[in-house]
Amino acid sequence: MKELEYPFDAAYIIKKRKSLKKTLLADGTSRIRKKIAVFGGSTTSDIVKTLELFLLDAGIEPEFYESEYAQYFQDAMFPDETLLSFKPDIVFIHTTNRNVTDWPEMTDTTEQIDEKLHTEINRFTAMWKSIAEKFHCPIIQNNFEMPLYRLLGSRDAWDIHGRTNFLTRLNEAFYAYARENESFYIHDLNFVSADYGLKEWSNPLFWNMYKYAMCFEAIPSFAFSVSHIIKSIFGKNKKALALDLDNTLWGGVVGDDGVDGIEIGQETGVSQSYYEFQTYVKQLKSLGIVLTVCSKNDHENAIAGLNHPEGALRPDDFVIIKANWENKDRNIAETAAELNILPDSIVFADDNPAEREIVRTQIKGAAVPDMDGVENYITTIDRSGFFEVTTFSEDDLKRNEMYKKNALRAAEMASFGDYNDYLKSLEMHAVIDDFIPVYLARITQLTNKSNQFNVTTRRYTPAEMESVFEDDGYIRLYGKLIDKFGDNGVVSIVIGRKNGTALDIDLWLMSCRVLKRDMEFAMLDRLVERCREVGVETINGYYYPTAKNKMVSDLFGRFGFTKTEEHEDGSTVWQLRVADYKPQNHVIEVFGNDHAEA
Numbered sequence: 001m002k003e004l005e006y007p008f009d010a011a012y013i014i015k016k017r018k019s020l021k022k023t024l025l026a027d028g029t030s031r032i033r034k035k036i037a038v039f040g041g042s043t044t045s046d047i048v049k050t051l052e053l054f055l056l057d058a059g060i061e062p063e064f065y066e067s068e069y070a071q072y073f074q075d076a077m078f079p080d081e082t083l084l085s086f087k088p089d090i091v092f093i094h095t096t097n098r099n100v101t102d103w104p105e106m107t108d109t110t111e112q113i114d115e116k117l118h119t120e121i122n123r124f125t126a127m128w129k130s131i132a133e134k135f136h137c138p139i140i141q142n143n144f145e146m147p148l149y150r151l152l153g154s155r156d157a158w159d160i161h162g163r164t165n166f167l168t169r170l171n172e173a174f175y176a177y178a179r180e181n182e183s184f185y186i187h188d189l190n191f192v193s194a195d196y197g198l199k200e201w202s203n204p205l206f207w208n209m210y211k212y213a214m215c216f217e218a219i220p221s222f223a224f225s226v227s228h229i230i231k232s233i234f235g236k237n238k239k240a241l242a243l244d245l246d247n248t249l250w251g252g253v254v255g256d257d258g259v260d261g262i263e264i265g266q267e268t269g270v271s272q273s274y275y276e277f278q279t280y281v282k283q284l285k286s287l288g289i290v291l292t293v294c295s296k297n298d299h300e301n302a303i304a305g306l307n308h309p310e311g312a313l314r315p316d317d318f319v320i321i322k323a324n325w326e327n328k329d330r331n332i333a334e335t336a337a338e339l340n341i342l343p344d345s346i347v348f349a350d351d352n353p354a355e356r357e358i359v360r361t362q363i364k365g366a367a368v369p370d371m372d373g374v375e376n377y378i379t380t381i382d383r384s385g386f387f388e389v390t391t392f393s394e395d396d397l398k399r400n401e402m403y404k405k406n407a408l409r410a411a412e413m414a415s416f417g418d419y420n421d422y423l424k425s426l427e428m429h430a431v432i433d434d435f436i437p438v439y440l441a442r443i444t445q446l447t448n449k450s451n452q453f454n455v456t457t458r459r460y461t462p463a464e465m466e467s468v469f470e471d472d473g474y475i476r477l478y479g480k481l482i483d484k485f486g487d488n489g490v491v492s493i494v495i496g497r498k499n500g501t502a503l504d505i506d507l508w509l510m511s512c513r514v515l516k517r518d519m520e521f522a523m524l525d526r527l528v529e530r531c532r533e534v535g536v537e538t539i540n541g542y543y544y545p546t547a548k549n550k551m552v553s554d555l556f557g558r559f560g561f562t563k564t565e566e567h568e569d570g571s572t573v574w575q576l577r578v579a580d581y582k583p584q585n586h587v588i589e590v591f592g593n594d595h596a597e598a
């Protein structure tokens with residue numbers, strides 16, 4: 001929804017909140033449902049109502065539990081039956097510097113201040129541990145914004161008696177806890193308040209009158225920021241950035257001005273702004289964001305512009321370069337198809353408002369930020385939160401290279417008349433075996449990002465995946481595929497729960513970057529082998545339809561399962577007799593965990 005995109009009109013969102021919600025709920029979008037418990041150290045009602053809008057816009061339909069005013073500690077430590085039965089998918093602790101209980105005094109010794117600090121840290125740590133034990137769900141915790149005033153002036157930042165110093169030390173302790181505990185995320189309230197403007201943000205009127213820890217018009221900025229973490233946890237991030245070239249990555253039109261005439265580099269303020277934007281884009285690539293070009297241009301001019309000696313980006317930084325005279329919405333759709341991702345996984349950055357509007361209206365779900373003024377390009381994409389990082393794995397570092405190698409595979413495929421011969425030519429081998437600790441982060445990440453080849457679309461938090469990993473009641477398989485072009489990483493997951501002599505499939509997914517490579521058959525072969533080893537006689541498969549997973553609606557049928565149930569909502573149940581199964585993978589050589597680093 002355009003009204004909820006950065007930069008938004010906060011006053012308008014607050015005023016039109018009910019009508020915006022009504023429009024969102026009536027737009028026909030298929031959304032995942034999640035329960036969010038908000039433990040507030042201040043009034044949270046308007047925060048929750050505004051957060052709901054941003055989550056609905058991101059494809060998440062939330063149900064909220066709100067603690068009573070300032071009862072965050074009690075709810076965390078001693079939850080009542082209502083909260084326990086609510087069973088939240090996420091707990092968000094909305095505390096601020098208003099909730100610090102014991103500040104340093106100028107007469108305190110170093111030891112007394114350290115004791116106050118440790119008491120505060122221990123109070124929060126006790127809450128986090130209690131929540132983790134009782135609810136087994138991700139926790140989002142605000143850090144602390146800086147104080148409204150500095151009693152000691154600049155000395156407040158480094159003197160142990162200063163509130164600024166005390167809050168900084170508290171924040172550092174929070175960060176240390178986050179580094180050591182999966183499923184625990186810091187919401188950077190300190191940055192958001194500074195970005196908004198601390199003086200306005202912390203206006204005492206709103207606390208004294210309403211017990212709001214921020215000014216009223218800052219609530220949308222705050223809620224928007226929290227929503228980025230929630231949507232990232234549930235796999236609603238964008239995956240690729242499609243970039244225009246002329247007046248987006250450089251100033252001027254390379255076809256008219258020539259390479260020497262475009263603005264990029266250190267010579268002027270404008271050219272430096274374009275250089276800084278290119279540098280920012282290159283940093284996004286290091287996070288695993290797939291970079292592509294979508295430009296109305298001659299291909300040779302595009303390549304020449306990207307090879308400008310003063311630029312930060314080069315043609316090799318892009319997985320796909322669509323530089324032609326086709327409509328950009330068509331190029332975006334083709335880019336998505338070539339990457340095997342959905343078009344709504346793409347962010348399209350273009351300085352031309354007409355081109356933006358065409359893509360916005362024709363490519364449903366694609367993000368199309370307003371790129372107005374090169375000096376604003378970085379903040380527009382950054383503040384929009386398209387690529388919020390909550391998990392990061394080795395595969396993220398390799399993603400652009402993996403997609404490039406897929407392009408090489410596609411080019412080689414075109415030279416073969418027989419598809420089976422092509423698959424054999426890839427010299428594929430896979431590691432398919434029980435989960436091992438080194439891959440648990442990637443396995444969890446994959447469950448939250450894979451939408452198309454995913455029969456149940458069940459999501460797992462790190463804590464839930466750890467529980468599955470330690471439970472002998474499951475058969476677990478991960479699949480890592482390697483071929484002559486390189487390592488695709490962990491690309492497939494199967495989780496089945498043992499039920500007597502039957503196995504119920506809880507999860508079967510595969511990364512779309514290895515579609516049509518017979519990896520699913522290799523996974524099935526190994527699954528049946530495991531079932532025979534532990535006396536499982538039948539495998540029950542389940543398909544639950546979503547807006548994105550139609551491609552696997554008949555997956556179990558293709559595997560040779562028999563359909564046993566079909567329901568009005570499109571969900572189906574399938575069964576395979578293990579004794580009747582014959583291996584179906586004939587092109588991938590399969591190894592176990594002793595080859596995991598192969």
